[in-house]
Amino acid sequence: MHVGIAYSNHENAGIAARNAVEEALDQSGGADLTILFTTNTYTRQDVLSAVAELVGKVVGCCTAGILTPDGVIREGIGVCTLKGVKAITYLSEVKDPWKSGEKAGEVFRKVKSGTTIIFPDGFIDGIPELLRGFYNSLGPEYVYVGGGSGDNLMSTRTQQFTEKGIIKSGFAAAIIDVTLSAAVGHGWRPLTDPMIVTKTSGKKIYEIEGEKAFEVYSRYVECDKENFAIYGMKYPFGLPCACGSFIIRDPIALGDDGSIELVSEVPQNSVVTIMGCENEEIIKVAEKVVELATSGVKKPRFALVFDCISRMFLLGSKFEEEIKAIKESLPVPFIGPLTFGEIYSTFNVPVFHNKTVVVAVGGD
Structure with missing residues (x-):
């Protein structure tokens, strides 16, 4: 597996998308799956059109901010390209959450084991039911990670996308035949x-x-x-x-x-x-989550980080300390969205969390 992680905050959507993807592709040498995050400063279709010129399969969502080793990008695009993996993407609206999850899981069963990455609209009803539908089809042979998409706390414009298009009030998901090592924590008592x-x-x-x-x-x-x-x-x-x-x-x-x-x-x-909670404990927990996730991989190569936006609002200026703690504990490049609810699989069962940090590490 080869990995590329890059981000851009160029004011032009097409240029930002191309800059980020091209830089990531230089690192990975190609892409069997591109994980894509974009803030609300860009027209999503312009972003996806630019990305589609460079890569094939894509999964991602809009977000209020992109987590990077340089801090939180409030206006920009972030990508992770994975080469050497088998990947399937899925995009759907959610009318019956359980059935929607089951249908996606049935498609994903073509990959016998690995990691399912799920980006639901963070404001829809029934996300726990959606995850139970996934599990009913796939079972415990998979790791489940992800987070709810959104622009800000009062947003109604959340969007999810794959190479197949862009939707609202639904979910985008992908499965890869690589088992990521994941951990979760929050710091509340x-x-x-x-x-x-x-x-x-x-x-x-x-x-x-x-x-x-x-x-x-x-x-x-x-x-x-x-x-x-x-x-x-x-x-x-x-x-x-x-x-x-x-x-x-x-x-x-x-x-x-x-x-x-x-x-x-x-x-x-x-x-x-x-x-x-105490702010100091919240930040310490983020560090512990990174250490636990990293301990499950012999040679870490990259990480996906899903961090709840409410932690950022609560910590204020100290949120940069949380990102710094993640960076200092994580020996590899990482990317991820500020999320509206996080997905993590406890005992390999996917659960929808709030106020947590989820870190998923991949490697050899």
Whole structure:
């Protein structure tokens, strides 16, 4: 396997795309798959048209920023070219999440083992169901990584793409016959005793322990409706999971009825706690995630990094310290998007996370 990683922030979409792809191709000597990220400063079709002139199979999404060893590029294009791999790409809208995932998985079964990379629209409903559909077709013989695409926290213009075209409210995915070594972490810890979510619908929690969700939340976190968004970013919900950690669910809005809207679904009767964090611990966890992912590869060659955008907003100027910690711990080039939810396979089962860093390392 040969790898190329490059990025460009040229103001012209076509030039930026060609510059990044050509530089990556110089490193890899060709491309059986090109992983492509672009910010909202460019027209996606102009980017994809320029890329299509140089390579064949492509998978990618729009993002609010591109993670690189030089920091976060808020306006630019990033690519990773892989040569010497078997790859299949897939692009689809999502009407029935489970069935959409199953259909993609059926196509991907032509590759007997390896890594599935998935970029769903970070704002659609049913991403956990989509991942379960993938798993129902593919099973545990694969690593699953990826992240939700988006432009900013209030975006409705998220787009996903392959060489087949560009869509909204769907997902782009690819499978390669190379098993990447991946790890995940977030840095939040439980602040409250476990509580039962007694009424939910979709992404909204209506009741916790039989009381209105916000009444319970504000009892532990001293906030009101006006500053809820700020406190919700630092004090999300955590769902205990079998691996001994917590899956984070990010609160993003309050309803007039006292409900709390989350980035992703929480099933009714789930056990949750309210989580807290320290900025220093968040940054240390990113470093630990890199070390764990790298330890699974004898000779690391490259890495894909999926880092939640809410970590950047929470850390502010200190987010550059997180990128620096990743760079200093990662002995290889890396690229990745700021994500709206991250995908990682715990016990080889794909799970949709919030507020995490996922690092996937490839090599010999």
